[in-house]
Amino acid sequence: MAVPERQRLDKWLWHARVVRARTHAAALIESGHVRVNGAREKSPGHPLKVDDVLTVGLSHGVRILRVTGFAERRGNATAARALYDDVSDASDGRQSHT
Structure with missing residues (x-):
């Protein structure tokens, strides 16, 4: 099975273990806590590609x-x-500074 060149944002967040469940990934995205290359993304189905930069606001900080x-x-x-x-x-x- 070949690895895809693109993947849905919610699925990638789940596979990368940023969230515990794919439904949590979708909720995080829809609530506006995820940016892709600096632009706020509200669609869980947004296609990611290699070298995209995600800014993810989580309860314990920003990654x-x-x-x-x-x-x-x-x-x-x-x-x-x-x-x-x-x-x-x-x-x-x-x-x-030390």
Whole structure:
């Protein structure tokens, strides 16, 4: 089975283990807490492609993720981690001063 070049936003969030259920992903998107390449997205079916940057507002903070791949099925945490680069820390602009 070939891995797709694009994937629905809600499905990708679920496969990447950003949320626990695909219905939670859809609710998060529809409530306006997800941006794709800086633009607020309200459609769970929005197609993602590799190198898209997602900004996801979660109850415990904001995550910024760059899409690096897709999966046909939801895997374990290691497989999920291979689907994105977490750029949250690199882009927050804060530097620690010691």
